[in-house]
Amino acid sequence: MSGVGAWIRYGDPISAAQIDFAAEHYRAAILQPWELEAAAELKERRPDMTVLCYKCLSSTRSYEPGPLYSSGVSYAEADQEWFARRTTGERVEWERYPGHWQMTVWSSDYRARWVDNVTAELTDSPFDGVMADNDVFDDYYGLNLPLREAGSMAELREGLDALVHAAGGALNEVGKVLVPNIAESRRQPGRWDAHASYGGGFEEVWLGYSPTDLFDPDTTEAQLPQATGPGLSILRVPTDGNDDHPNFRYGLAAFWIFGAGRGAYSATGHDDYNHTQHVAELDWDLGAPLQDPVRRGHTWSREFTGGWAAVNFNRDGRRRRRLKVPPGMIDAHGDPVGSHLVLAPHRGQVLRRA
Template identity: 80%
Template sequence: MTGVADINTAAAVPGTGGVGAWIRYGWPISAEQIDFAAEHYRAAILQPWELESAAELKRRRPDMTVLCYKCLSSTRSYEPGPLYSSGVSYSEAPDDWFAQRLNGGRIQWARYEGHWQMTVWSPEYRNRWVRNVVAELTDSPFDGVMADNDVFDDYYGLDLPIRDARSMTDFRDGVGELVHTAGRALNDVGKILVPNIAESRREPGRWARHAAYGGGFEEVWLGFSPVDLFDPETTESQLPQADGPGLSILRVPTDGNDEHPNFEYGLAAFWIFGAGRGAYSATGHDDYSRTQHVAQLDWDLGEPLDEPVRRGHTWWREFTHGWAAVNFNSDRRRRRRVRVPRGMVDVQGDPVGPRLVLHPRRGVVLRRG
């Protein structure tokens, strides 16, 4: 039987298709998208019913980590089955597994019609979730599960207190128990668990504990939205996530345009603090039906030649095949001039150096010419 350490190591091994993560649990997948993904991505997150797509990606790219989406915290009443994006289907769950308001009404998530909050503090709910998901994944082409909604705060209009839960601590504790139980059970059948770990920076050790079963997914790395990026101190509190454990999947928010400057901003930070391990994506909000991509996503900068170097909130790092720099400052006046190593070229192949000016909340990724 494969051990946890072996699974985590295998999940973090760089593949041949760049460092991109394909976050793809929206509309049905086309053959053209599979072709593109097999060439350009290191990891993929698909809906659990996309079995043919998962099998095809694994056939073409055995090194790619392909994960199945499952929600930890809700069930969806609109899904026909027989496979579901939740661990417990809407029709399967007894009434007391649905979270209820003080007046007895079930709780539908704000802004997400048909998503119903479950009693994550209930051992019966958690045990069924684990049993169902492990049975579904055991002989599946998927390498494991991306477990969504490992929540920290109230994002969905729960409006506490509700029946049997007076604060978000009840939710955090329940979901945490589910992560640990599911992670151990999936590892036992040779699969990994990669939770979408919300706001781990607010609780010391949360990322490492929840990512211990194969990795972690940070859906709001460096900012909440393309215009609501974090201040330097908050940004820097997230940076250890790039270095594991296991497979770190980091997604930076854009407006949906791949030319948005946040794409390269986050990619530079990904390389500086993760040294090219893990997988990276930049998307618009809930924009998970496309193949987001920039040319730099395919670059292999090689091995780091030193540790990350900093001057204030500006950081850079040199690699055997490239160089990356990032300016986390939010004040528009805090432009920084940085020295560029010799022989670097930009995405157009034009030489760069010996210095460049990096504007606040901007990053740059260069390769050796």
């Protein structure tokens, strides 16, 4: 059995039981770069699984002992040259993430070293490629620009754009993919397609920022083209860490309606990348679409050869929607579903054919 799930797993050490579960239930996995044995085992047991190693584009971490690092340039290697500095000369440590230090992504020398290091590390690796984190759009980490050599976030974005293209091209040349964590691509037309063109893209805040801060319909619908690629789209919806949280099925329904089962999907708590998140519907294959997405205001549905999905993007509690369900559908418990169902705002439903 394997479904559409993505295992985002760069936290505590991995257990054998988690490897067993992942091999059975996930389509894609993101691991730490030193978890080579886990990557090799997953690829042996599931050659079709895309297994990526984590690398940060924007920072280096002072607490990692090595010899493999979650950054492209280690803390020791960065030395004095590639640390971003405030106008007063101090290095820039990220707010809320102690030991994470901003790098000079606007420096062509830094970018070249990042690409050389990561390409050399991945060339003979069991990993299929890299999930490149912190392809940032705005100031999320208290950089408080201007910095000594960068006056605006636009300059950081230009540096990251150059780094993504250089790294993606180099990794593709050695048979590996690059899947950046592309922040807020909806705010810059063409950014998702450009940065995902080397193997795919990762959207860490799909449909909302937090379990209780979900996007309004217009913002949500601006994200939906991410579900169709290019490459492997990994879409993560925020929950409180509980698999029974309604956001899990809300995002999964949207994943099917707009991606038709392409890519991989996850739902986790904030920075909660230690577990094997799962609901029964994550393993389902709804088959081929029988129609394009059907819209009624900000409520959408789609029928497939093996099932049906519906989602209500409205945020106003009064905007409940009654939807007609195709005949012969059952829920996750195997119980038949009637001819209609009512979806509350920010809720989704995935059903399969009996």
